[in-house]
Amino acid sequence: MIPQAVIAVTALLTLKSDTSPVKVKVNKPRGTLYWGGAGLNGDYIADQLAALQEVGIKDVFSGTRTYTLPADALRSGTTLRYKNNVDSEDWTIHGMEKNQSSQFNMIGYSYGSLLAAHTALFYAENGHVVDHLVLVASPIDGDFLADLKKQPNVKNIIVKDIPEYGDPLFAGMSQVRLFASLVTLVRQMNQTQSSGEGVGHFYYASASSEGRRRRRELASFIHRQGLR
16 A cells, blocks of 8 residues: 555656656655755754744755756756756655645745746655745746746745845746856945845855844745745
């Protein structure tokens, strides 16, 4: 008997030598998963998790897929922002199967937004409902975003661009505009590191008291979108 925490689904992929669908088992996670920016490091990540819980979002976990900050940043600007270039990766979530949460949500900031997008699509295509997908300061490709919006199992997509804080990145931007923004991103990262305050794209990544306030403001915004 298959445990309730596991659902047997029929994958769309088939072996070249076999016309029968491949049976795969995909965990059925519950709760909310949050990924931070490239490198998935910094005190802001734990504080953002705390802020989400403070506003009433239960069973919040932190994503851990990283290849170091430089590699993550490079992948964000090339393969990860597109839909079809990372099919060989395993997007399965582990350790969230026993939660009693009423929702299955994914939140990602910058690099993390692309991990959230791919993971959401993976689960949606395997028959799971993703209640909310939140993309914060995301450089996701426009076609990828459009395909996510057409996926019936991804119920609510929230895009949170932050141009008002000087972020040059936004959901749906072209590759040309992304490359043109690199100088600005490097300058903003250096300013963030030297001043201790999040600048531009790094608005939510400061470890300061002001950064803490910003993350609670973001958590309240996310809560208002219906995440629980």
